[in-house]
Amino acid sequence: MKICAEAELNLLEQTLLLLPEKAIYWQEEKALIAADVHLGKSGHFRKAGIAIPQNIAQEDLAVLSDLIAQYKPAKLIFLGDLFHSTLNTDWDWFALWREQFPKLQIILVKGNHDIINDAHYHKLDIETPMEYSIGPFLMLHHPQTEAQLATAIGYVMCGHIHPGVRLQGKGRQSLTLPCFTFGERQAILPSFGKFTGKVAIRHKGDDHVFGVLENRVIRV
Template sequence: MKICEGAELPWLGQDLVLLPEKAIYWKQQQTLIAADVHLGKSGHFRKAGIAIPKDVAQEDLAVLSDLIAQYHPQQLIFLGDLFHSDMNTDWDWFALWRQQFPQMKIILVKGNHDIIQDSHYHELNIQTPESYRLGPFLMLHHPVTAAKLPSIEGYVLCGHIHPGVRLSGKGRQTVTLPCFTFGLKQAILPSFGRFTGRVAIRHEKDDRVFGVLQNKVIAV
């Protein structure tokens, strides 16, 4: 059995657990938070004739199921880009997955790839707001620009850019890890989906950055 070690992060009077599965568990609200799952991306590429394994979406859903079994969240919040494209066969897998957790509240804060009509999500009892406020946090998909952050009420949790942090070794080796980045007014989550990339981003001096290893989250 794989043993994963999350990073405990007290933040704004709340207790967050940064998970190696690239999600956050918020203890006080019994809430699981994930960004950029990009279900349907593999189906989108297969539809275009590009050979992509068929089980990518199923594996991402299986990881979500394992987290739900471990933490028993009362609600699950997706910070945008839950589904990558228009409806394809991966939607059927998602609908079947949703049926396993009928009592769990699910919220999708819509992202730029969330082009499927809201009515399809509503049929699965999934809310689709443009933003969502809970406790001290304002949940969005896109990061807020530095110029606008001072006027925002609440601490922003967002995704969209698939952040990574580049680490260098003594022998000039480099590796880019997915990462959680917590700034003064905004945190950016790594992309949850397995079939997504990552981009090393510029971090501010006061940012708290946590790199994601296979089974562990580490402060960097």
């Protein structure tokens, strides 16, 4: 298994390892956190007649399996959009994958794409809250406005917007990397799934931004 270089961040007296697989390992809680996996998205496009490789979902699940083997989390927290749309053949792969980790607590904080009936998740022993408070953090899917953050109980971790950071070279060349963004009251995670895009977002001057390369995370 490839050993990758994570970045360590101490936040609210908690140790977060930012992983190049675009997930976070929270040491104190032994929790693996990922946003916007979008399983089933390739199957959704194939049903619409668009030629998409069939193994994308299996690849994302294999990455999750590798992270579980490496970090041995007690819980896995998905920050929304775990499955892209309605049930398709990729759900069967996901159900088989879940069977490999019967002792792992899995929480899906529901996102706008999570339209599959909760009963299907509950059969796989997966919790489906709309928000999840744990330690100093409030786990959500959608980023919160400044007004919402002012009344939020906990530091928000979320996803949804698939954030990226644009790096400019000395010439006109530029590169947009997936990124983790940590603001004063809110962190936005990059999208975990391979079949997802990224959008360069406007960061505040005091944000802590970490770009994701193929096998390491860098502070930018």
